[in-house]
Amino acid sequence: MPSPASPPVSSPLPQAPGPVGVFDSGYGGLTVLRDVRALLPQYDYLYLGDNARAPYGTRSFELVYQFTLQAVLRLFRLGCHLVILACNTASAKALRSIQQTDLPSVDPSRRVLGVVRPTAEIVGTLTRSRHVGLFATPGTVRSSTYDIEISRLHPDIRLTSLPCPMWVPLVENGEHLGPGADYFVRQPVRELFRLDPLVDTLLLGCTHYPLLLPKLRQFVPREVTIVSQGTYVASSLAAYLRRHPDMEVRLTRGGTARFLTTERPSVFDVASAAFLDQPVTSEHVTLP
Numbered sequence: 150m151p152s153p154a155s156p157p158v159s160s161p162l163p164q165a166p167g168p169v170g171v172f173d174s175g176y177g178g179l180t181v182l183r184d185v186r187a188l189l190p191q192y193d194y195l196y197l198g199d200n201a202r203a204p205y206g207t208r209s210f211e212l213v214y215q216f217t218l219q220a221v222l223r224l225f226r227l228g229c230h231l232v233i234l235a236c237n238t239a240s241a242k243a244l245r246s247i248q249q250t251d252l253p254s255v256d257p258s259r260r261v262l263g264v265v266r267p268t269a270e271i272v273g274t275l276t277r278s279r280h281v282g283l284f285a286t287p288g289t290v291r292s293s294t295y296d297i298e299i300s301r302l303h304p305d306i307r308l309t310s311l312p313c314p315m316w317v318p319l320v321e322n323g324e325h326l327g328p329g330a331d332y333f334v335r336q337p338v339r340e341l342f343r344l345d346p347l348v349d350t351l352l353l354g355c356t357h358y359p360l361l362l363p364k365l366r367q368f369v370p371r372e373v374t375i376v377s378q379g380t381y382v383a384s385s386l387a388a389y390l391r392r393h394p395d396m397e398v399r400l401t402r403g404g405t406a407r408f409l410t411t412e413r414p415s416v417f418d419v420a421s422a423a424f425l426d427q428p429v430t431s432e433h434v435t436l437p
């Protein structure tokens with residue numbers, strides 16, 4: 150595999166089979182990678198966290214698109230034919246443009262998949278009251294991507310969305326389980342159930358948020374289902390690969406995971422321990 154420091158020159162992209170690329174603004178995508186590897190351990194994975202520029206959730210549409218495209222191109226150049234945007238903010242703000250505008254000129258045979266669609270698909274089977282709550286970054290909420298996807302797939306569901314701008318910084322800084330996090334978690338939970346007391350299913354529409362589950366369980370009514378995305382993204386990827394054997398043969402099967410970060414690797418290696426149950430030795434990458 151080429152070194153992550155190789156510059157994005159305009160030479161042809163590698164054609165040999167390669168790992169599945171997994172991208173997130175930071176550590177959150179590791180929650181998706183963990184579940185994807187649990188279901189599909191046979192493939193190789195290349196994770197890229199843009200930790201140095203996280204969080205994305207409060208950034209403009211243009212910046213999230215630009216940063217995400219840079220990461221996707223880097224993963225292509227490092228041999229990935231398939232990239233998962235394991236980040237709702239990037240999926241909401243950049244996926245469509247990358248699929249429709251960039252892929253046709255970069256390489257129409259490569260694929261970029263997001264995490265919003267698999268989550269929107271599954272929610273219809275989970276809610277009985279048809280009242281669903283969504284916690285996500287301000288960028289994801291403002292994009293209305295979940296409203297659009299859910300109303301298209303399940304027009305009878307009423308969705309109430311709340312941005313939680315403090316949750317990603319709490320997680321990225323390892324403060325999410327401390328007593329200081331209580332206020333920032335309790336407040337949006339209260340507000341959501343004030344806005345719609347009939348909510349029986351809560352979507353965590355940010356890949357960082359599963360780390361807050363123990364805290365959320367303290368404040369969310371016991372009978373409410375809290376949905377983390379990882380397992381649904383994993384089963385959706387498995388189904389995609391069954392439907393697309395042409396893509397499946399372009400994935401290497403060594404069972405490995407390699408980690409790239411725009412932060413200092415020593416910082417990433419320590420912080421990623423909260424997200425994965427394996428030690429990580431990451432490599433530094435600069436974007437673009």
Ligand code: DGL
Pocket residue numbers: 173174175177178203204205206207235236237238239286289317354355356357
């Ligand atoms: N993990 C990302 C998501 O799923 C957001 C984190 C960020 O704000 O950078 O939305």
